[in-house]
Amino acid sequence: MSGAVARLALVGNPNSGKTALFNQLTGSRQKVANYTGVTVERKEGRMRGPSGREYAVLDLPGAYSLHPASLDEAITRDLCRGFYPGEAAPDALICVIDATNLRLHLRFALEVRELGKPMIVALNMVDAARRRGIEIDVPALEKALGVPVVETVAVQRNGAKALVERIDGLVPQLASQPLQQPVEAGEHHAQVRAILEAAVRMPSRTGKIDDTLDRWLLHPVYGLLTLAVVMFLIFQAVYAWATPLMDGIEAGFGWLGEFAAAKLPEGPLSSLLVDGIIAGVGGVIVFLPQILILFFFILALEESGYLPRAAFLLDRMMASAGLSGRSFIPLLSSFACAVPGIMSTRSIQDPRDRLATILVAPLMTCSARLPVYALLIGAFIPAKTVWGVFNQQGLVLFALYVAGILSALMMSWTMKKFRRDKSEHPLMLELPSYRLPNPRDLAVGLYERAMIFLKRVGGIILALTILLWFLLSFPGAPENATMPAIDYSFAGQIGHAMAVIFAPLGFNWQICIALIPGMGAREVAVSSLATIYALSAADDDAAIQALTPVISDGWTLATGLSLMVWFIYAPMCISTLATIRRETNSWKQMAFATVYLFAAAYLAALVTYQVAKALGAG
Amino acid sequence: MTLSELPLHASAKVEDVQDLHPNDAIARRLRELGFVNGEEVRLVARGPVGGEPLLFQVGFTRFALRRSEAARVRVRTEGVSA
Numbered sequence: 001m002s003g004a005v006a007r008l009a010l011v012g013n014p015n016s017g018k019t020a021l022f023n024q025l026t027g028s029r030q031k032v033a034n035y036t037g038v039t040v041e042r043k044e045g046r047m048r049g050p051s052g053r054e055y056a057v058l059d060l061p062g063a064y065s066l067h068p069a070s071l072d073e074a075i076t077r078d079l080c081r082g083f084y085p086g087e088a089a090p091d092a093l094i095c096v097i098d099a100t101n102l103r104l105h106l107r108f109a110l111e112v113r114e115l116g117k118p119m120i121v122a123l124n125m126v127d128a129a130r131r132r133g134i135e136i137d138v139p140a141l142e143k144a145l146g147v148p149v150v151e152t153v154a155v156q157r158n159g160a161k162a163l164v165e166r167i168d169g170l171v172p173q174l175a176s177q178p179l180q181q182p183v184e185a186g187e188h189h190a191q192v193r194a195i196l197e198a199a200v201r202m203p204s205r206t207g208k209i210d211d212t213l214d215r216w217l218l219h220p221v222y223g224l225l226t227l228a229v230v231m232f233l234i235f236q237a238v239y240a241w242a243t244p245l246m247d248g249i250e251a252g253f254g255w256l257g258e259f260a261a262a263k264l265p266e267g268p269l270s271s272l273l274v275d276g277i278i279a280g281v282g283g284v285i286v287f288l289p290q291i292l293i294l295f296f297f298i299l300a301l302e303e304s305g306y307l308p309r310a311a312f313l314l315d316r317m318m319a320s321a322g323l324s325g326r327s328f329i330p331l332l333s334s335f336a337c338a339v340p341g342i343m344s345t346r347s348i349q350d351p352r353d354r355l356a357t358i359l360v361a362p363l364m365t366c367s368a369r370l371p372v373y374a375l376l377i378g379a380f381i382p383a384k385t386v387w388g389v390f391n392q393q394g395l396v397l398f399a400l401y402v403a404g405i406l407s408a409l410m411m412s413w414t415m416k417k418f419r420r421d422k423s424e425h426p427l428m429l430e431l432p433s434y435r436l437p438n439p440r441d442l443a444v445g446l447y448e449r450a451m452i453f454l455k456r457v458g459g460i461i462l463a464l465t466i467l468l469w470f471l472l473s474f475p476g477a478p479e480n481a482t483m484p485a486i487d488y489s490f491a492g493q494i495g496h497a498m499a500v501i502f503a504p505l506g507f508n509w510q511i512c513i514a515l516i517p518g519m520g521a522r523e524v525a526v527s528s529l530a531t532i533y534a535l536s537a538a539d540d541d542a543a544i545q546a547l548t549p550v551i552s553d554g555w556t557l558a559t560g561l562s563l564m565v566w567f568i569y570a571p572m573c574i575s576t577l578a579t580i581r582r583e584t585n586s587w588k589q590m591a592f593a594t595v596y597l598f599a600a601a602y603l604a605a606l607v608t609y610q611v612a613k614a615l616g617a618g
Numbered sequence: 619m620t621l622s623e624l625p626l627h628a629s630a631k632v633e634d635v636q637d638l639h640p641n642d643a644i645a646r647r648l649r650e651l652g653f654v655n656g657e658e659v660r661l662v663a664r665g666p667v668g669g670e671p672l673l674f675q676v677g678f679t680r681f682a683l684r685r686s687e688a689a690r691v692r693v694r695t696e697g698v699s700a
Contacts, residue, residue: 214673
């Protein structure tokens with residue numbers, strides 16, 4: 001036994017209840033990180049046995065086989081064998097198998113047994129098996145497998161007590177299994193049949209509930225209808241329910257900023273604290289309500305078994321655009337905000353599909369674009385009725401949404417065409433039995449998401465916000481300044497320089513300067529324009545009111561249209577870019593997203609402006 | 619016949635999974651998932667668009683396969699209870 005603390009690793013098929021068992025064993029004492037160099041989640045926790053001995057428990061990614069078909073499975077294989085760089089080999093393996101799905105899961109247990117490591121089998125979900133009339137003779141199963149077998153119910157309090165006791169009693173003296181010659185896949189199945197014959201009695205048909213539910217939920221008409229309702233609910237929740245919470249957080253940090261500004265002497269320190277740090281922290285925390293609400297739904301749907309069904313229904317549609325069925329929810333959530341949307345791509349197993357989804361998610365029209373669109377549409381598009389029923393302003397807004405969606409589909413389709421790896425994307429998606437989500441596992445999952453966001457993404461957003469503050473605040477305006485202070489700052493100077501490049505798009509220098517603080521969040525571009533035009537406005541609505549006459553007189557229609565098109569594409573949101581960096585674990589992918597989106601924005605706005613001007617709108 | 623030709627709700631017994639090329643990882647995975655000789659499979663559902671993917675019940679598990687994946691599995695329908 002190496003070291004003072006014995007290391008245990010949980011292995012098992014996906015949907016074996018492995019993570020619920022892990023939560024049960026380690027409670028809240030877990031650490032979530034990534035395996036070095038990849039974005040596969042690494043979960044480790046501590047467990048104490050009745051003897052007082054401490055154990056380190058590692059929850060390995062779910063695997064169907066030790067012949068890996070994905071990065072997750074490769075990590076599981078390497079770790080079990082003790083080959084994974086930077087990870088100690090586990091002292092014992094806890095192989096988790098679902099008692100209601102023995103045929104599939106025992107096969108994997110046999111494969112794991114061939115590794116020759118000390119091993120205990122956790123026969124999970126025995127309660128569900130009993131309800132279905134499956135009778136398992138545990139001593140006979142132990143005898144057939146040649147390793148200890150312990151019954152567990154991971155979703156019940158104390159459902160793993162027997163396992164903990166068994167581990168505590170056995171692990172110190174567990175002997176390695178004799179290393180066995182690996183056998184062919186067909187052989188394993190033959191062995192499983194023999195074991196089932198000897199130790200298990202089961203009714204020929206099981207899962208009546210699954211049959212009934214699947215008949216409705218996978219029905220070509222009712223299934224899609226149900227899916228539409230579920231999607232609408234999620235979208236509503238992320239979009240509407242989060243708003244009051246977000247307003248509250250914004251108001252709270254606004255108040256805190258004013259309070260700090262009143263207490264501190266005016267100067268760069270006060271400005272750094274109020275406009276840099278407090279505004280930056282507020283800008284991070286404001287995303288939490290949306291993230292928590294979205295992940296509540298995703299975790300509940302995943303746990304209940306509905307998420308794979310949704311992927312089943314949508315797979316064909318999404319696959320033709322180079323995405324997968326699982327891309328749908330992340331993309332839908334991105335209409336509210338790309339940050340939680342990109343984070344939720346973790347439920348997409350194929351890394352290529354996941355990357356494609358992350359890269360097109362910023363094209364979905366997020367809620368931060370709305371104030372910008374509201375300003376521009378209000379100023380340039382007359383509110384008249386067209387074709388009898390439609391409001392012209394509404395039509396333009398709709399067109400902006402559709403343009404984003406079509407561009408995303410075109411982009412993912414193009415990426416599919418140019419991908420070097422042309423191998424077949426297998427689906428082979430398991431649709432597990434339906435089950436009720438367990439509140440404890442939901443709570444643990446939500447807590448992990450929140451921490452990942454605050455720790456990993458929050459730092460980058462905060463740093464960039466402070467950098468932006470610096471650009472906007474220094475150097476200060478001279479004594480006899482005639483222009484707003486922003487005009488003299490580094491940001492102002494950059495804006496003036498940018499004006500040359502952006503002239504072909506019809507952007508004047510005022511627009512260019514407003515684009516820089518707009519990198520913090522798109523809607524800030526509106527209040528910045530108000531500042532630059534030296535208007536005083538208390539909030540976004542007031543800013544839009546005050547700005548509308550100024551820009552509809554000062555800008556041409558071509559400029560207005562060009563700027564709208566710019567905002568469809570431009571990745572004007574450092575939070576999104578920071579999330580892409582974190583979720584892909586790659587500066588290269590983030591740079592690629594930034595460059596392609598800016599390039600698309602520039603080209604599309606250029607074409608829009610030049611065409612509009614040629615048609616006489618300049 | 620192959621699994622991809624199975625009518626909706628019909629059952630069949632697996633003969634074998636054919637490799638489309640040497641070291642066909644998809645074929646290997648299908649065997650690991652339980653598509654092995656003698657195993658009974660049933661086509662439970664089809665996707666709403668283009669009749670894809672196909673949902674099969676094998677043992678106690680349901681797997682959704684694309685047509686190209688299901689076409690690797692050869693099945694026989696004789697002697698199978700409907």
